[in-house]
Amino acid sequence: MTAAGIDFGTTNSGAAQWNGEYVEVLEIGGQGLDANWGRRGFELLYPSVVGTSSLRPGTLFGWEAKLRSEQAVEACKRMLREEPFVKLGGERFAATTAAAGVFHAIARAAEEEAATEIREAVVTVPANATGAARFRTREAARAAGITVRTLLAAVRSQRYAPRSRRHSAANSSTPQCATR
Numbered sequence: 001m002t003a004a005g006i007d008f009g010t011t012n013s014g015a016a017q018w019n020g021e022y023v024e025v026l027e028i029g030g031q032g033l034d035a036n037w038g039r040r041g042f043e044l045l046y047p048s049v050v051g052t053s054s055l056r057p058g059t060l061f062g063w064e065a066k067l068r069s070e071q072a073v074e075a076c077k078r079m080l081r082e083e084p085f086v087k088l089g090g091e092r093f094a095a096t097t098a099a100a101g102v103f104h105a106i107a108r109a110a111e112e113e114a115a116t117e118i119r120e121a122v123v124t125v126p127a128n129a130t131g132a133a134r135f136r137t138r139e140a141a142r143a144a145g146i147t148v149r150t151l152l153a154a155v156r157s158q159r160y161a162p163r164s165r166r167h168s169a170a171n172s173s174t175p176q177c178a179t180r
Contacts, residue, residue: 049062
C-alpha cells in the first residue's frame with residue numbers, strides 16, 4: 001500500500017502519496033472545475049465544501065459544491081472545532097458526518113482521477129486543535145473508510161516540506177496544496 005497524506009484544510013484540502021522516490025501531490029477534484037475557474041494549480045486543490053442544489057440529487061462536495069450549490073457549508077474543518085451540528089438542505093447533520101463526506105469524496109476523487117487508493121493516511125490538523133477536534137477529525141476519516149495513521153499538526157507539517165518548496169511557495173501566485 002502506498003503511503004498517503006491528506007491536508008484537510010479549512011478552505012481547501014489536498015492529497016499526496018509517496019511513490020517510492022518522492023512525494024507526489026495528487027490531482028483530485030479538477031474534473032468539476034468550470035473553464036473560468038481553471039487556474040494553474042487549482043487541480044491540486046479540493047475545496048472543503050459540502051452543499052446541496054435543487055438541480056442535482058444528493059449532497060455535493062468539492063468544486064461541485066463550491067460552484068453549484070444553492071446552500072453550502074464551507075470550512076468543514078472549522079465545524080469540527082466549533083459546531084456539533086450543521087444545517088444543510090433543511091436537514092441537521094453532525095459536523096463529523098459532513099466532514100466524513102468530504103474525506104470520502106477526496107478518497108473517491110483520488111481513486112477515480114489519480115488511480116490511487118487512500119485507505120490509510122497521515123492527516124493534518126491545526127496546531128491549536130483541541131482534543132475534541134482531533135477526535136472528530138479522526139472519526140470523520142474513519143467513517144469515510146480511511147484509517148488515520150497519525151494526526152500531524154499543520155505547523156509541524158511545514159517543517160517537513162523541502163526548504164526550496166517552502167521558499168517557492170511563499171513567492172508564487174500558484175495555490176499550494178498546504179492550507180491553513
